[in-house]
Amino acid sequence: MAAAGSEASERLRAEVLRLVALIPEGRFTTYGSIAFRLKVNPRRVAWFLARLSPEEAGVLPWHRVVAAEGRISRGMDPALRAEQQELLEAEGLEIDGKGFVLDPDRHFHAIRS
């Protein structure tokens, strides 16, 4: 019953996409923030972003979504991390060589309805 096409799942995916798209340039948010706003587990948000369509990934600033506290988790693929880091740097954000945002509080974007 891998009902990934359920109405609830599809709607939730749209909500996540919408929130991510609302993130201003030069700013970032966390999986936990989006997850908390949608009343779902952080992991589910990450799953949706990971399963995004190439077309949506090209329009959505998924790179502005990082792990808790503006840190990039280590479980992610190195190539993906590098791409995300490069995209964030291109937006004016400063990322540590280890994948840590230098001023998380200054660039943090709280999710709101």
Added chain:
DNA sequence: GGAGAGGCTTACT
């Protein structure tokens, strides 16, 4: 229809 394995996390130590 049911069971098993995996994952872009989080929080704690």
Added chain:
DNA sequence: AAGTAAGCCTCTC
């Protein structure tokens, strides 16, 4: 700062 442990969801066979 890094590593480990726990817990929840989705996907695939």
